[in-house]
Amino acid sequence: MNFSKNKFILAMIFLIPLLVSLLLGYQFQGSRIKNIPTAIIDLDNSSLSRSIVSEIKANEIFAVKHYAGSYHQLQRLIHENKACVGVVIPEDFSKDLKEYKAPKVLVLYDGSQMAVTSAAKARMSEILLTLKTAFVIKTMEGKLNLPPAKALNRALPMSFEIRTVNNPTRNYGNFLIPGMIIALIQVGLAMAGVGLVDGDGNKSFPLLIKNLVYGFLGSLAVFLALGVLYLFFNIPYTGTLPGGILITYVYVTAVVALGIAVGTIIPSRLFATQVAAILVLPSSILGGYTWPLLAMPAGYQVFGNLLPFTHYAEVLRDLTLKNIGMEYVTGDLLWLVKFTFVMWGITVFVSILKRFFKSENTRKGGALLSKSNT
Amino acid sequence: MVSYLKAELKKFLTNPKTLLVLVLLPLLFTFIMGGVYVKTYLYDIPLVVLDSDNSSLSRTIVGEFASNPYFKVIGYVQSYRELEELVQAREAYAGLVIPEDFAKDVKEGKAPKSLFIVDGTNLVIGNNALARGAEILNTFTAGTQLKVLQSQGMVPVMAEKTVQSFSFLDRILYDPRLSYIGYLFVGILGIFVQQTYLAVMVPELVTEKEELAGQGGLTKIAVKSFVKGVLSFVTFAVCLFLASSVFNLPVRGELGYVLVLVAIFIFNLTVPALLISAFTRDVLKGSQICMFLSVPTLLTAGYVWPEYMMPEPLIIGVKLFWPLIYYAGPARDVLVKGVPFHVIWPYVWQGLLYGIIWIPLAVAIYKKRLQVSQE
Numbered sequence: 080m081n082f083s084k085n086k087f088i089l090a091m092i093f094l095i096p097l098l099v100s101l102l103l104g105y106q107f108q109g110s111r112i113k114n115i116p117t118a119i120i121d122l123d124n125s126s127l128s129r130s131i132v133s134e135i136k137a138n139e140i141f142a143v144k145h146y147a148g149s150y151h152q153l154q155r156l157i158h159e160n161k162a163c164v165g166v167v168i169p170e171d172f173s174k175d176l177k178e179y180k181a182p183k184v185l186v187l188y189d190g191s192q193m194a195v196t197s198a199a200k201a202r203m204s205e206i207l208l209t210l211k212t213a214f215v216i217k218t219m220e221g222k223l224n225l226p227p228a229k230a231l232n233r234a235l236p237m238s239f240e241i242r243t244v245n246n247p248t249r250n251y252g253n254f255l256i257p258g259m260i261i262a263l264i265q266v267g268l269a270m271a272g273v274g275l276v277d278g279d280g281n282k283s284f285p286l287l288i289k290n291l292v293y294g295f296l297g298s299l300a301v302f303l304a305l306g307v308l309y310l311f312f313n314i315p316y317t318g319t320l321p322g323g324i325l326i327t328y329v330y331v332t333a334v335v336a337l338g339i340a341v342g343t344i345i346p347s348r349l350f351a352t353q354v355a356a357i358l359v360l361p362s363s364i365l366g367g368y369t370w371p372l373l374a375m376p377a378g379y380q381v382f383g384n385l386l387p388f389t390h391y392a393e394v395l396r397d398l399t400l401k402n403i404g405m406e407y408v409t410g411d412l413l414w415l416v417k418f419t420f421v422m423w424g425i426t427v428f429v430s431i432l433k434r435f436f437k438s439e440n441t442r443k444g445g446a447l448l449s450k451s452n453t
Numbered sequence: 454m455v456s457y458l459k460a461e462l463k464k465f466l467t468n469p470k471t472l473l474v475l476v477l478l479p480l481l482f483t484f485i486m487g488g489v490y491v492k493t494y495l496y497d498i499p500l501v502v503l504d505s506d507n508s509s510l511s512r513t514i515v516g517e518f519a520s521n522p523y524f525k526v527i528g529y530v531q532s533y534r535e536l537e538e539l540v541q542a543r544e545a546y547a548g549l550v551i552p553e554d555f556a557k558d559v560k561e562g563k564a565p566k567s568l569f570i571v572d573g574t575n576l577v578i579g580n581n582a583l584a585r586g587a588e589i590l591n592t593f594t595a596g597t598q599l600k601v602l603q604s605q606g607m608v609p610v611m612a613e614k615t616v617q618s619f620s621f622l623d624r625i626l627y628d629p630r631l632s633y634i635g636y637l638f639v640g641i642l643g644i645f646v647q648q649t650y651l652a653v654m655v656p657e658l659v660t661e662k663e664e665l666a667g668q669g670g671l672t673k674i675a676v677k678s679f680v681k682g683v684l685s686f687v688t689f690a691v692c693l694f695l696a697s698s699v700f701n702l703p704v705r706g707e708l709g710y711v712l713v714l715v716a717i718f719i720f721n722l723t724v725p726a727l728l729i730s731a732f733t734r735d736v737l738k739g740s741q742i743c744m745f746l747s748v749p750t751l752l753t754a755g756y757v758w759p760e761y762m763m764p765e766p767l768i769i770g771v772k773l774f775w776p777l778i779y780y781a782g783p784a785r786d787v788l789v790k791g792v793p794f795h796v797i798w799p800y801v802w803q804g805l806l807y808g809i810i811w812i813p814l815a816v817a818i819y820k821k822r823l824q825v826s827q828e
Contacts, residue, residue, distance in 0.1 A: 087738050091745060099749045106753065106763055116761070157626060159796050160786065172619070179614035183622040190628035191789035192759060193636040197580040200623065204587055207621045214618045215598065222615075223605050229562070236601045237559050239567050239590045241583060244540065246573030251758070254576040263748040270741050349737055350470075353652060356744040360648075361482070363748075364489060364641075369577055370633050374495045379488055393543070393575075400574050403541050 085274045092267040092297060096260050096304035103259065104312030107252035112198035118145035118153050118162040125173035131184065131210060135166065140202045153187065163189040164199045176214070194251065245400045253314060255369070257399055258392040260304050262363040265334045265388060268297050269355040272338015273348065283427055290339060294332030301327050318398035322408040329415045330391040334359065336422035337387065343426045343433075362388035368396075390414045454672050461680050471653045475684045479645040483692040486641060487700030490634040495581045497525040501545040503536050504529065508556035514567075514593060518549060523585040536570070546572045547582040559597070627790045628703050634696070635703045635789045639711070640756040640781040642692055643718065644747055647777065650685050650722050651729070651743040654678070658730035658819070659739050666823040671816060678723045685719050686712075705791035711784050714797065717804040721776035724808070727815035731822040756781035772803065779804030 119135065121128050136143045145162055147153040156162040165187035175182035186203055188196040212235055219230040246253050275289050302324075308314035316323070338355045345351035363369070365382065366389035372380045383389050390411040397403060465472050500518060504511050519526045527545055530536050539545040548570035558565035569586050573579045595616050602612035628635045657677060658665065665673055690712065696702035725746075733739040754777040755763060771778050783797040 087735075088741055091741060095745050095749075099752075102749065102767075103752060106758060106767055112762075114762075154626075158790060158792060160792070176619050179611070179618075181614065181617045182619050184619065185622050185624065188623065188625045189790070190625040190631055191635065191785060193631050193633070195759060196625060196631060197584070201580065201583055201587070203621060203623075204584075204591070208591060211618050211620075215615055218615045218618075219602075219605075222607065222611075223602075231564070235564055235594070236562070236597050237555070237565055237567065237594060239569050239594070241569045241571065241587060241590075243571045243573040243579065243583070246576070246579070249573050249576060249579065251576065254574070255757075259748060259752060263745065266744050266748075267741070270744065349656070349740060352737060352740055353744070356741075357478075360744070360747060361485065364486065369575070370490060371495070371575060371578055373497065373499070373578075374492055375489055376491060396574055397541070397543065401541050407542055 085271055088267060088271045088274055089296065092264060092271060093300045093303065095267070096264045096300060097307060099263055100256075100260055100304040100307045101311075103252070103256050104308050104314070107256060107312075112195055112249075112251065113140050114142040115140055115164055115195055115199055116145075116162045117141040117143045117164040117166065118147050118156045119143055119166045119168075120147045120150065120153055121168045122170040123168050123172035127173040127176065128168045131168060132166075134206055134210060138202060138206065140198060157187060157189050163192055163195050164203075198249070252312070253400060254396070256308060256314060257305065257396050258363055258368040260308075261301070261388065261392045261395060262360075262368075264297070264301060264304065265359045265362065266356050268293075268331055268334040269338040269341070269359045270352050271297070272335040272340075273342035273351045273355050274338075275335070276339055276342030276351075283430060286339065286426070287423070290332060290335050293335045294328055297331035297335065298324070298328045301331065314399060316399050318401055318403040319405050319408065322403075322405045322412075323395070323398045326391060326394060326408050326412045326415070329412055329419070330387060333387045333415045333419045333422065336419045336426070340422045340425045340429075343429045359386075359388065362386050363392070365389075366392060368392050387415060387418055390418075454676060457673055458676050458680070461676055471681075472684070474649050474653055475681060476688045478649050479642065479688050479692050480695070482645050483642065483695055483700075486638065487634070487696060490632065490637070491700065493630045493632045493634075493701070494523070495578065496522050498523060498547055498578060498582050498585070499527045499545045500524045500547045500549065500582075501528045501530055501536050501539045502526055503531070503533060503548065503550045505553040506551050506555035510556040510559065511551045514551065515549065517589050517593060518586075521585070521589060523581070540570065540572050546575070546578045547586060627705060632701070632703070634700060636785070637757075638696055638700075638702055639693075639784045639788055640751065640754065642689065642696075643715070643777060643781050643784070644751050645692075646685050646689050646715070646719065647722060647750070648743065648747050650681060650719065651726055651746075652740065653681055654723070654726040655730050655733075655739040655743055656736045658726060659733055659736045662730070662819075662823050666820040670820070674723075674727075674816065678720075678726075682719045682722075686716060689715050689719075703789050705789060706787040707791075707794075708788075710787045710794060710797060713801065714780050714784050714787070714804070717801065717808065718776055718780035721779070721804060721808045721811070724811040724815045725775065727812075727819045731815070731819040734826065750775050750777050751781075754778045754781045756785070772807070776804060776807055779807065 117135070119132055121132055135141050141164065145156055147156060150167060153165040153167065157165055167185040169182060172182045172184070188199060190196060216227070216230045219225050220227060243249055271293060275286060275293065309316055337358070341355040341358070342351045345354060365379070366386050367375065367383050372383045375383065394408060394411050397407070502515050504515055518524045524547065528539065530539070533550065536548045536550065540548060550568035550570065552565060552567065555565050555567065569590060571579050571582045571586065598616045599612050602615060603609055607615070625631065654677070664670065693708070693711065697704045729739055729742055733742065751757065753767065753771050755768065760768060760782060779800045783800040786792045787797060
């Protein structure tokens with residue numbers, strides 16, 4: 080069964096993703112963006128400005144660590160990576176507000192920290208809305224002599240609840256980790272596929288059986304790595320379990336089949352291994368797992384959809400976060416089956432070609448030999 | 454040493470594969486990555502609409518989304534269930550739900566609530582949808598507040614000032630477009646350099662172990678690392694130049710600092726190269742280990758996930774064993790933020806320290822392992 084030959088890579092396929100799961104689970108724990116180092120300058124120092132400051136401080140996303148004395152100081156804190164967000168409440172803020180001069184609070188974000196800035200901006204706009212609504216309510220109570228309840232309704236004639244579904248805490252671990260584990264494991268699977276092929280060519284049927292067995296083994300490795308995340312690090316699993324198991328099996332088989340195809344085409348074991356790995360390695364970027372396919376140029380979208388990773392990783396992520404059934408999985412499942420058949424088609428075709436040329440050479444060699452003997 | 458150097462250089466001519474891997478692959482990947490992130494903004498987020506009110510007010514709100522380039526209305530549904538199905542199937546990533554009698558309730562001061570749904574499975578899409586959606590809705594709400602105040606008898610100018618009250622002025626420093634390429638590129642380029650360098654060094658260190666662990670081995674190892682290192686370094690510089698001139702990579706700081714950081718990084722890569730080769734007898738296995746390392750090393754380098762959010766013991770562990778952390782974050786800080794040298798100085802001296810302590814150790818381990826395996 081070639082297990083001894085591939086013992087090393089099989090061990091790697093089980094061990095390394097497991098270790099990486101533990102590592103990533105540990106690193107991403109509490110992986111909502113929070114405690115962003117924030118610096119505040121309050122040049123107004125009124126009760127209103129202090130209430131703005133305390134509103135920001137009360138929010139767990141911001142860890143107000145610095146109170147700068149000047150704008151220049153604030154900029155330096157951000158520049159030197161000591162703060163990611165800076166808030167400047169200008170002088171006379173309270174006074175200008177009462178006189179309806181529409182004063183502005185300046186909020187600075189560190190644009191080199193994309194994840195942090197996105198989270199911070201979202202939260203700041205919520206805080207702003209809360210503060211402004213409170214102000215409008217007070218004005219209405221005052222200017223229009225409205226009782227508080229009515230003032231609230233007038234101040235907020237309509238409201239919009241913004242609800243994040245499927246990953247409501249916007250947890251970065253849930254978003255990233257499953258795909259990263261798969262990106263890692265598929266490299267091993269492709270290389271294992273190469274390892275199944277004998278340089279001289281194999282008989283196809285035993286090779287197919289080995290592919291299917293490796294599909295089973297690889298799936299176990301995936302379940303192990305993901306199981307660790309589920310058991311110890313609160314990565315959920317919400318969707319259909321049979322669907323998840325099935326598509327995992329087909330995906331793993333597909334990637335091993337890819338490795339087999341590459342191994343059949345390229346005679347050098349080392350080179351074939353490297354090519355197989357390189358073919359699957361950029362999948363996490365080209366497959367639109369983070370920056371999505373819909374944001375890429377058309378050609379990239381077409382190419383991205385040709386990668387097996389694209390038809391599995393997002394489905395897996397969906398299965399962990401969405402309460403979906405089998406019908407959501409079948410489309411990609413079928414694609415992966417087709418992909419496997421295509422890989423097999425290539426393998427068989429190239430094998431036949433190789434055997435044909437080999438027998439041609441043997442025949443010619445034999446003919447030459449007999450010619451020279453006569 | 455000079456003759457060995459000449460021999461090494463000649464090898465490139467007889468076996469161009471090394472050149473191809475060290476030089477061509479990173480260049481190729483630079484082009485590919487540049488294309489992936491060429492669109493700086495995420496437009497046309499698929500949005501599904503459930504308008505149970507169908508009044509001119511609700512249609513105005515829907516219109517705001519439909520005409521906004523960041524969203525693309527992909528369907529109008531009649532029930533929440535249908536909306537949910539589209540989101541679950543990844544056909545839509547956002548949903549707008551306007552309840553029945555919405556316009557009527559607004560007029561009667563009943564402050565009705567509508568729902569804007571954002572799918573959180575892909576946070577890149579989710580964060581964008583949330584930010585853009587909130588902007589549209591807040592603007593719309595402010596406009597309505599204005600009308601309500603005026604209808605209550607407030608003078609328009611007064612009403613406007615009340616609604617405006619005060620605002621937050623956002624300024625995103627350094628990379629105002631929050632471009633992905635600025636965020637990711639220099640780190641991923643580092644990974645390309647790391648993988649290609651290891652891919653050519655490790656096989657040689659494994660196959661030539663006997664020669665390199667013996668007499669004068671240290672010089673030979675040094676020559677090998679130097680030649681490949683210089684090639685990697687030059688390739689890196691070319692890729693960086695390409696990215697900044699063709700693919701809009703922001704460059705605010707001193708490129709020289711980045712080159713210093715990557716030079717130290719390439720120098721330090723000799724350590725994992727030696728350690729991996731020390732413990733593998735088989736070139737194939739060595740290659741396989743190297744391939745496996747790309748994903749985990751990137752994810753633990755304090756680059757994708759900021760260092761301050763990593764648990765302290767993990768930071769220490771990574772700094773002890775893998776040199777990428779001394780390169781990736783600070784290189785981005787230089788490029789995108791233009792930080793002054795003293796900000797990256799800790800990474801520079803710690804990176805050098807890593808090399809100074811580890812290289813002799815790694816060479817010793819490499820030699821010892823050969824002895825052990827020969828016995």
